[in-house]
Amino acid sequence: MRATDRAEEILEELWILIKEKEINPVTVSDLSIDSKAPELKELLELRYINLSGERIDLTSKGLKEAEAAIRRHRLAERLMVDVFDIRRSLMEEKACQFEHLLRKEVEESICTLLGHPKVCPHKRPIPPGKCCAKALKHPKSIVSSLAEIEAGSKSIVAYLITRDERKLQKLMSMGVLPGVRIDVIQTYPSHVFRIGHSLVAVDTEMAEDIFVRRVK
Amino acid sequence: MLKRKKSSCHGSTEMNIEGLKKVVLVGSPNVGKSVVFGNLTGMYVTVSNYPGTTVEVTRGRLTKGSDTVAVIDTPGMYSLLSITEEERVARRILINSRPDLTVQVIDSKNIERMLHLTVQLLEAGLPVLLDLNLMDEAESLGVKINTEVLQARLGIPVTATVATDGKGMDELKNIILYQKVSEPEPPFKYGPLIERAIREIEKNLHNDYGISRRAVALLLLQDDREIRESVGEREGEKSIIIERIVQRTRDNVAEPLNYIITMERQDFIKSLLIDSLTCESPVRLPLREKISRFTMHPVAGIPVFLMIIYLLYEFVGVFGAQTAVDFLEETVFGQYINPVANRIVSSIIPWKVLQDLFVNEYGIITLGIRYAIAIILPIVTTFFIAFSIIEDTGYLPRLAMLIDRVFKKIGLNGRAVIPVVLGFGCDTMATMVTRTLETRRERIIATLLLALAIPCSAQIGVILALLSGNTAALGIFILVMSAVFLFVGFLAARLLPGEKPLFYMEVPPLRWPKLSNVLTKTYSRVEWYFKEVLPLFILASILIWAGKITGIFDLTVTLLSYPTRWIGLPPEASKAFLYGFFRRDFGAAGLYDLKTAGTLDGVPLVVSIITIALFMPCIAQLSMTIKERGWKMAVGMAAFIFPFAFAVGYLVNIILNGLGMVL
Numbered sequence: 091m092r093a094t095d096r097a098e099e100i101l102e103e104l105w106i107l108i109k110e111k112e113i114n115p116v117t118v119s120d121l122s123i124d125s126k127a128p129e130l131k132e133l134l135e136l137r138y139i140n141l142s143g144e145r146i147d148l149t150s151k152g153l154k155e156a157e158a159a160i161r162r163h164r165l166a167e168r169l170m171v172d173v174f175d176i177r178r179s180l181m182e183e184k185a186c187q188f189e190h191l192l193r194k195e196v197e198e199s200i201c202t203l204l205g206h207p208k209v210c211p212h213k214r215p216i217p218p219g220k221c222c223a224k225a226l227k228h229p230k231s232i233v234s235s236l237a238e239i240e241a242g243s244k245s246i247v248a249y250l251i252t253r254d255e256r257k258l259q260k261l262m263s264m265g266v267l268p269g270v271r272i273d274v275i276q277t278y279p280s281h282v283f284r285i286g287h288s289l290v291a292v293d294t295e296m297a298e299d300i301f302v303r304r305v306k
Numbered sequence: 307m308l309k310r311k312k313s314s315c316h317g318s319t320e321m322n323i324e325g326l327k328k329v330v331l332v333g334s335p336n337v338g339k340s341v342v343f344g345n346l347t348g349m350y351v352t353v354s355n356y357p358g359t360t361v362e363v364t365r366g367r368l369t370k371g372s373d374t375v376a377v378i379d380t381p382g383m384y385s386l387l388s389i390t391e392e393e394r395v396a397r398r399i400l401i402n403s404r405p406d407l408t409v410q411v412i413d414s415k416n417i418e419r420m421l422h423l424t425v426q427l428l429e430a431g432l433p434v435l436l437d438l439n440l441m442d443e444a445e446s447l448g449v450k451i452n453t454e455v456l457q458a459r460l461g462i463p464v465t466a467t468v469a470t471d472g473k474g475m476d477e478l479k480n481i482i483l484y485q486k487v488s489e490p491e492p493p494f495k496y497g498p499l500i501e502r503a504i505r506e507i508e509k510n511l512h513n514d515y516g517i518s519r520r521a522v523a524l525l526l527l528q529d530d531r532e533i534r535e536s537v538g539e540r541e542g543e544k545s546i547i548i549e550r551i552v553q554r555t556r557d558n559v560a561e562p563l564n565y566i567i568t569m570e571r572q573d574f575i576k577s578l579l580i581d582s583l584t585c586e587s588p589v590r591l592p593l594r595e596k597i598s599r600f601t602m603h604p605v606a607g608i609p610v611f612l613m614i615i616y617l618l619y620e621f622v623g624v625f626g627a628q629t630a631v632d633f634l635e636e637t638v639f640g641q642y643i644n645p646v647a648n649r650i651v652s653s654i655i656p657w658k659v660l661q662d663l664f665v666n667e668y669g670i671i672t673l674g675i676r677y678a679i680a681i682i683l684p685i686v687t688t689f690f691i692a693f694s695i696i697e698d699t700g701y702l703p704r705l706a707m708l709i710d711r712v713f714k715k716i717g718l719n720g721r722a723v724i725p726v727v728l729g730f731g732c733d734t735m736a737t738m739v740t741r742t743l744e745t746r747r748e749r750i751i752a753t754l755l756l757a758l759a760i761p762c763s764a765q766i767g768v769i770l771a772l773l774s775g776n777t778a779a780l781g782i783f784i785l786v787m788s789a790v791f792l793f794v795g796f797l798a799a800r801l802l803p804g805e806k807p808l809f810y811m812e813v814p815p816l817r818w819p820k821l822s823n824v825l826t827k828t829y830s831r832v833e834w835y836f837k838e839v840l841p842l843f844i845l846a847s848i849l850i851w852a853g854k855i856t857g858i859f860d861l862t863v864t865l866l867s868y869p870t871r872w873i874g875l876p877p878e879a880s881k882a883f884l885y886g887f888f889r890r891d892f893g894a895a896g897l898y899d900l901k902t903a904g905t906l907d908g909v910p911l912v913v914s915i916i917t918i919a920l921f922m923p924c925i926a927q928l929s930m931t932i933k934e935r936g937w938k939m940a941v942g943m944a945a946f947i948f949p950f951a952f953a954v955g956y957l958v959n960i961i962l963n964g965l966g967m968v969l
Contacts, residue, residue: 171560181560211560252562255529256389260810262568263384265419269572278604280707280720280809287415287447289598289813291707293719296810 093136095190097129098159101138104148105156110214117144161217163189164210165200171211172204172233172249172301181211205233205248205301213253232304236272236281237297244273245302257299264290272302326376329368329482330400332427333411334420335382335392336814338439341469342411343379346479373483378403386426386521387528387564391741394532400432401516407487408432409478414444414451414466417583421575422568424460425493431518433487437478438466443815448586455582463487470820492520494574500567503527503555510548513540526552528564598816601704611705618692619770626688627767628774634680639672647671663851674847677895678840685767686835689731690828698819698827702727703811710809716795717751718743719807725752729760732835733923736760737930747804753935754798757927758947759791761919764839764891768898769915779912779969786916786958838926839889846888859884873917873955874963875910876900882918889924908969909962917955922947 093101100123107113107120118125118141125144133139138152148156166185174184192200198221201207206222209215233248247270252258265285266272273284281297283290333339343349347366364379380399381392388394400408408427412420417438427434438444438451457464463481467474495501507523515522515536525533526548538545556563601610644665651665665672696702702723710720722743729736733756740752761769773780853859866880878900886893897914900906906914922928922944931940962969 167560213560250565252565255562255564257808258562258565259385259387259389260808262565263389264810264812265416267568267572275599276602276604279709279711282602282707282813286419287444287449288413288419289815291703291710291720291809291811291813293710293714293809295806296808 093132093138093155094129097132097136098190099186100127100129101133101148101152101156102159102163104139104146105153105160108148115145115147118146119144121146157217158219159189161219162192162197164214164216165189165197165204165207166192167210167212168204168207168216169200172207203232205235207233207301209251209253233301234304235298236274236283236300236302237294239274239277239302239304241274241276243304244271245304246271248301248303250301251299254299257296261292261296261300264292266290266300271305272300326367326374327406328376328378328403329407329409330378330380330403330405331409331411332380332383332396332400332423334384334413334423336812337382337411337413337420338469339379339382339411342409342437342439342467342475342478343377345469345472345475346482347377368479368482370479370483375406375482378405383423385423386430386517387525387530388532390744397532404516405432407435407482409435409437409482411437411439411469413440414438415440415447415449417444417449417451418575418579421578422571425571425574426521426524428460428462428490428493429518429524430521431489433489434462435478435481435485435487436460436462436464438464439469441466441474442468442471446592450584450586452582456578459578459582460493461490492518496567496570499555499558500527500563500570503551506551507548510544510551511537511541512544524567527555528567529562594816598704598813601701601816602707602813604708607704607708611708614696614701618696621692622685622688622763622767623770626685627770630684630688631681631767631771634684635676639676639680644672644676659855662854663848668847668850668854670844670847673850674843675840677892678836678843681768681895681898682764682839682891683832683836685764686731687828687832689763689767690831690835691824693728693731694824694827694831695819698817698823700814700816703813706809706811707813714807714809715799716755716792717799717802717807718748718795719809721809721811722748722752725756726760729756729762730766731763731831732838733757733760733762734838734927734930735831735834737927737934741934745805745807747802748807750802750935750939751795751798753931753939754943754946755791755795757922757931757943758794758920758950759787761787762891762923764889765894765919765923768891768894769919772894772898772901772911772915776969778967782912782958782962782969783915783919786954787919790920790954839924842888842925843892846885846892849888850884869952873913873952874959875914876905878905879910879914882914883921886918886921889926890918890921892924893918893921909959909967912962912969913955913959916958917951920947920951920954 100121103121104116107116113120118130123129130139130141133152134141136152136155137149138155140147140149163185166189167181170181170185170188198219201219201221202225206218206225207216208218236245239245247266247268249268250258250261250266265288270285274281275284275289276282280291280293283292331339331343343364343366346368349364349366366377366379368375368377378399380396383393383396385393386397388397410420410424410427412424424434424436436456438453444451451466453464453466463485465474465477465481467478469475496504504520504523504527507526508519511519511522515533522533522537526537529552537548541548552563559566600606647669648665651661651669651671655661655664662669664670667673705727706720706723708720709723713719713722722740724742725736725739728739736756737753740749740756743749743752769783770780773783850859853862862884863880866883867877870877870880870883879897882893882896882900884893885896894915897906897911897918901911928940928944931943935943
């Protein structure tokens with residue numbers, strides 16, 4: 091039996107509070123629902139959570155389920171932004187609807203399509219799935235970091251990792267922007283690529299922040 | 307790169323541009339701004355095929371008939387939002403000079419990327435003229451730009467040039483001189499979120515920043531530190547409201563605002579170019595491209611590099627340091643100048659003491675000027691010729707990209723090849739150029755390594771002459787110097803805290819160097835160098851003369867003879883070390899005299915050469931270090947370098963003798 095969409099969202103909320111915000115202990119009042127909400131009852135029945143008074147905890151089963159839900163949510167966001175190019179302002183709503191449609195098999199293919207992204211568009215980490223571990227050994231996804239692209243391949247910038255603004259600004263000043271064509275010319279000792287009509291050389295650290303989609 | 311000191315920039319007075327219409331040249335690095343500047347003003351600025359070489363600002367005048375305007379050149383900038391020191395300098399000039407016209411010079415083949423700055427200039431409310439330069443390269447790549455359409459779309463004058471050939475320059479001059487360019491309207495609107503933030507920030511800005519409020523608002527949204535600080539200072543309480551608007555806008559989006567703003571500009575630029583730009587991709591790889599790839603290849607690149615070093619050696623080390631030096635030293639000075647000077651001086655000045663000031667062993671003419679002209683001049687000139695050629699071909703960025711991994715180990719990144727390679731020419735010039743490095747940590751490490759382990763051309767020349775024919779000794783010298791460079795760099799990188807360096811660099815196309823450019827560049831560099839060096843040499847001669855009379859010279863030589871003996875050298879070498887405190891090449895030239903006299907050879911010769919090569923380069927370099935890095939840092943470096951030099955000499959002496967080496 092699966093949790094309802096609404097219960098799944100509560101599960102995600104709980105996971106973020108415990109794992110990312112590191113709140114301990116989490117009480118029902120920290121959540122967006124009250125203690126009589128049906129979602130809580132549902133999660134209790136599924137044995138995803140334990141309730142002792144106001145205090146609320148994730149069971150190990152619940153933890154796993156919550157992590158998977160977070161992963162689907164953030165993958166959905168990446169998909170919206172990188173592939174569907176949905177306006178960022180609309181992204182949240184669409185992603186919320188979409189994540190519930192992502193089931194296991196689809197989730198893995200989408201993750202692969204996106205190149206096993208490590209962070210969502212809000213820069214929060216995406217919990218890795220089994221496919222991510224496999225991909226580390228065979229990096230052949232459609233979208234991958236420029237650091238993994240071999241010389242001679244042609245590609246288009248899908249997105250830039252925007253966590254480090256220092257790197258981001260440098261890349262943008264070189265003209266590395268989503269939608270721009272990049273042809274990799276050489277990968278050692280530095281990554282050299284042609285962008286527009288100029289050649290740019292960057293080190294591996296910079297190349298890792300450029301995610302590209304291969305083209306034929 | 308700069309060829310002159312600020313004070314001597316254009317003769318005795320700064321060029322007077324008061325009251326003239328002001329034109330500022332801006333643009334990305336390596337798009338030919340300096341060539342355009344030269345064409346407009348008839349003045350020469352050191353031009354190179356290397357991004358980021360204009361570190362200071364040059365002013366000149368464009369005159370046609372009775373009309374004159376002031377032209378100001380700036381360092382390269384990619385964006386109004388600045389990353390590097392050069393970009394900050396360029397922006398400050400642009401903002402502070404309140405130009406009547408801003409000429410943006412662009413690399414036509416990369417117009418899409420270049421237009422980002424154009425958009426920003428227009429947003430800043432500056433009257434802009436767009437100069438599509440390097441049109442020949444664009445055309446050869448199949449890039450065609452319809453200037454009329456672009457002009458209509460942007461609402462500003464657009465003109466095409468090939469500045470190196472002077473093509474299109476007349477039209478450019480005419481527009482600058484005679485066309486009225488008005489202050490532009492913002493070229494496009496951002497999405498509602500950004501536009502709202504801009505409006506709200508604008509409302510709270512009450513001071514004048516030299517650029518439009520819209521541009522200030524955008525820079526604030528993009529988190530520009532300098533602008534934020536100046537708004538904080540000038541707007542007082544309002545700046546808190548502004549901060550809040552920026553923060554709220556930032557919280558509303560997933561990506562950094564800088565990214566979002568840049569993406570929206572990109573979309574606008576794309577729509578702009580839709581009917582003014584056509585590109586045909588060339589069918590085959592041009593030969594130039596093949597050669598270019600060859601020079602960057604991790605394996606093939608090595609023989610290319612060695613070949614260049616070999617040619618450099620033949621030209622500078624053999625032709626410059628041996629053939630030319632021998633001729634000047636033995637024939638010109640030995641047979642003509644010295645005897646004549648001796649005769650004239652002794653016939654005018656009856657006192658031996660005063661004669662010694664000008665001639666004889668340490669005289670200004672026979673020592674100072676002879677060293678400068680006979681030994682240093684030919685070497686430095688040949689080096690700068692070679693360097694200018696290499697620089698203009700565009701090889702250096704390729705070397706930067708090959709060497710980046712090695713440089714990372716010593717806390718630098720590939721970009722530091724420029725100061726390092728230039729240091730082989732003149733460490734003083736190179737120390738000045740370290741300001742193009744991004745982080746303070748990199749600048750300190752580079753300055754230290756230049757001062758310690760990069761012998762300048764003058765010195766290398768003398769060293770090569772000293773070691774000519776002794777391959778083993780030369781090999782040991784190179785080995786020890788490389789080891790010191792890497793070891794000290796490695797340690798410095800471990801000890802100095804700071805951000806890890808990042809390497810990113812545009813690699814310009816390989817270009818044929820232009821003879822005229824190479825020659826003028828060499829001339830201005832040698833001139834700069836000579837102005838630095840000659841007074842020092844003369845000063846050294848005078849100090850030695852004064853020291854001789856007072857006995858200080860002999861006392862210092864005696865004192866120095868202790869460490870000199872510890873490292874296994876004849877006591878006479880301490881004289882050379884004393885010279886070495888003024889300039890290491892001067893010291894090395896002193897060793898040259900000792901070798902010629904037969905007092906120094908074999909292992910002691912190598913040891914003394916290594917020790918002097920590790921000294922701080924010269925007084926000029928020291929004063930440049932003080933200027934660029936501050937007193938404390940400079941004194942600290944000196945306190946490390948001199949004892950360290952003797953320590954290395956000591957070690958090398960023990961090791962070579964321990965191994966029973968005969969050189």
